Amino acid sequence: MENTEEIYTDFARVYDELMDNTPYEMWCERLDRLIAAYGVSKPERDAEEILDSERNLVVDLGCGTGTLTEMLYQKGYDCIGVDNSEEMLNIAMDKKAESGSEILYLHQDMRELDLYSTVGTVISVCDSVNYILEEEELLQVFRLVNNYLYPGGVFIFDFNTAYKYREVIGNTTIAENREDCSFIWENYYDPEEEINEYDLTIFVQEEEDIFRRFTETHLQRGYTAEQMRALLEQAGLKVLEIMDSDTGEAATVTSERVYIVAKEQQKELPTERYVK
Incomplete structure (x- = not known):
């Protein structure tokens, strides 16, 4: 696979200017709706029984300069941004300093994701997963995501299709x-x-x-929805929805960018963390 540390270096300084037509606000609203629809729901009673500090965490894989991460933070989520480009993260840190947000940024390759706890949601947008060129390595990413998802947590990501x-x-x-x-x-x-x-x-x-x-x-690398579904299921995740990014409807063979929502389904709730 390509050494991704060699990209988004000089490009980082002009990335936001050249990507000013990216529909971040639409993506943020969509993610917020999907998390509300499929994410770890708040219990009706004894809210303290579920560890909010983990359940309400959103990890943004391939966060880049942190534009979307900041928007999600403003929605009320606790956010962690993960990216393999130090230069992109430097810009994200500048935005954090300006906004006063409490986002944690980690310089990591998503193939070696290492978090300090489970999290309620993992997202990855703007075709970040397309940079994973081998199915075996993408499967490893999905397994790591599944490992760090809170019981019942969701993974929401997009990708450019082979058709595109x-x-x-x-x-x-x-x-x-x-x-x-x-x-x-x-x-x-x-x-x-x-x-x-x-x-x-x-x-x-x-x-x-x-x-x-x-x-x-x-x-x-271009992937198909069928390839993604197979890899997600192999990683232990349950696919809930596959949608066309432009229409918001079910993806078709001519969809150019596809969103997938997958759910963690195997872990038991960490009862030892419950507050008595």
Whole structure:
């Protein structure tokens, strides 16, 4: 697998500007609804019996610069952001300092997730899981998620489908010129390996007439909903819903980005933690 520590380095400084059309608010509202619908519900009596500090935790895998993590925190969730890019986390920490939030950020590879407790919800959006190129490694991620989910907790994530890479993005070039930065996105898709490669060339203004050029190569794998379901079930998670990100309806063979909601189903409640 590609060394993800080599991406989102220089790109981090312009990430938020170039991703300003990302529907974070819509994603936040959707996640909030899904957590309310499927997440660990509050008991009718003796609320202290369930350890709130774990049940109400939301872990954002591949949190990037923390935009969505901050939004979820403002919704009232206790949040942990996990990302493999130190540069992206530095920007997230700047946002934390500005907002005064109490988000905990961890510099970790999701394939080696290591948390201090179980958590009520794990999320991963903006196709972060597509950076896991091997099914065996993605299965390991799902197993780790399942391990750290509170009994009955939920895992909500999105991914770009093989259909999107093969039929929509394909071999294309995208360019955009802005006031203080520009980029060229050259996309290539290998249908045999099911690997999508995009080479980013970015020009960032350093001084009035001086721009610095840097490049990054990103590799992502296209998955199908059937592949994801099989891996989740193999990891011990129960799939509750598979939806098209754009329509919010059931995913189809032509869905480009898909959301999946899966639930922890095997652990027993930690009765030794109950308050008598």
